[in-house]
Amino acid sequence: TKPYIFVTRKCSEQQLKPLYEIADVEMWPEEETPCPRELLLKKAARADALLTMLSDVIDKELIENAKNLKVVANLAVGYDNIDVSFAKSKGVIVCNTPDILTDTTADLTFGLLLATARRMTEAAEYVKENKWKSWGPLLLAGQDVHHKTIGIVGMGKIGQAVAKRATGFNMNILYHNRRRNIEVEKDLGAQHVSFDELLASSDYVVCLTPLTDETRERFNKDAFKKMKKTAIFINASRGAVVNEADLYKALISGEISGAGLDVFLHEPIASDHPLIQLKNVVALPHIGSASSETRHAMMKLCADNIANVLNGNEPKTIVK
Numbered sequence: 162t163k164p165y166i167f168v169t170r171k172c173s174e175q176q177l178k179p180l181y182e183i184a185d186v187e188m189w190p191e192e193e194t195p196c197p198r199e200l201l202l203k204k205a206a207r208a209d210a211l212l213t214m215l216s217d218v219i220d221k222e223l224i225e226n227a228k229n230l231k232v233v234a235n236l237a238v239g240y241d242n243i244d245v246s247f248a249k250s251k252g253v254i255v256c257n258t259p260d261i262l263t264d265t266t267a268d269l270t271f272g273l274l275l276a277t278a279r280r281m282t283e284a285a286e287y288v289k290e291n292k293w294k295s296w297g298p299l300l301l302a303g304q305d306v307h308h309k310t311i312g313i314v315g316m317g318k319i320g321q322a323v324a325k326r327a328t329g330f331n332m333n334i335l336y337h338n339r340r341r342n343i344e345v346e347k348d349l350g351a352q353h354v355s356f357d358e359l360l361a362s363s364d365y366v367v368c369l370t371p372l373t374d375e376t377r378e379r380f381n382k383d384a385f386k387k388m389k390k391t392a393i394f395i396n397a398s399r400g401a402v403v404n405e406a407d408l409y410k411a412l413i414s415g416e417i418s419g420a421g422l423d424v425f426l427h428e429p430i431a432s433d434h435p436l437i438q439l440k441n442v443v444a445l446p447h448i449g450s451a452s453s454e455t456r457h458a459m460m461k462l463c464a465d466n467i468a469n470v471l472n473g474n475e476p477k478t479i480v481k
């Protein structure tokens with residue numbers, strides 16, 4: 162009998178072709194609503210492979226009951242939604258989609274930085290709401306990006322691609338990472354500094370760390386206090402690296418000047434959430450890697466990873 166694969170969200174069948182050739186593939190048919198947990202558990206219980214979204218929680222309960230499961234391919238570079246060590250202990254391979262989304266995510270991150278600094282979404286709404294009466298010298302004046310200091314927390318591949326973009330804006334580049342990255346220091350002139358020094362010296366603090374026990378709520382009251390009053394905080398990693406109540410207080414008290422957020426503790430965040438109400442917050446619905454080219458490539462990579470495992474071969478991108 163053919164293996165059974167459950168895909169937790171509507172994906173392009175064309176990108177999943179390698180799966181249709183070898184297995185019975187079932188796909189949750191909705192694009193914008195997730196497969197309910199109860200149903201996911203039921204499907205997982207008989208699945209040989211799962212193609213999952215970062216919004217699916219792949220925990221002990223699910224893995225324990227998935228007796229046939231051999232591989233989970235997550236349509237994301239991050240995998241904090243998966244209990245990887247438990248999966249491993251059960252012989253389940255976990256795959257993600259690194260590299261192919263690096264430039265796309267860096268574009269969005271830098272765009273979010275520009276949009277927040279130059280108040281672009283606020284200005285765009287101003288026009289659409291018919292508020293524009295006249296050109297004004299300080300009308301919707303934001304702050305400069307060029308020649309300022311960017312501080313990148315988490316200098317992985319995406320951080321590096323953001324740093325490369327920053328060189329085109331003549332920015333001074335600081336970074337903080339567990340390990341120094343000599344390559345970015347040599348190639349891009351980035352300087353490795355302590356977390357505190359980065360917070361104190363950066364005009365733009367850009368978070369690109371994965372979510373781990375170490376990075377959870379790293380951006381808290383103390384961190385925002387150490388930032389410049391003019392600083393803008395950009396988060397394109399995971400919402401849980403931020404204490405959102407502390408961020409809200411820092412924004413309303415003028416401890417920092419703005420935030421551009423692509424990710425939130427609870428997604429989707431509601432429009433009546435206090436953070437979303439603030440004019441100096443630019444909020445996006447977790448679209449870092451969302452170009453159609455990249456999302457299609459991510460689907461294809463997930464499909465190739467699953468096909469490889471089910472065919473007894475090495476997956477292309479495995480979470481170690």
Ligand code: GLV
Pocket residue numbers: 215236237238239240262398449450
């Ligand atoms: C998106 O957040 C990803 O991890 O790919």
Ligand code: GLV
Pocket residue numbers: none
């Ligand atoms: C603005 O458009 C200017 O000409 O300064």
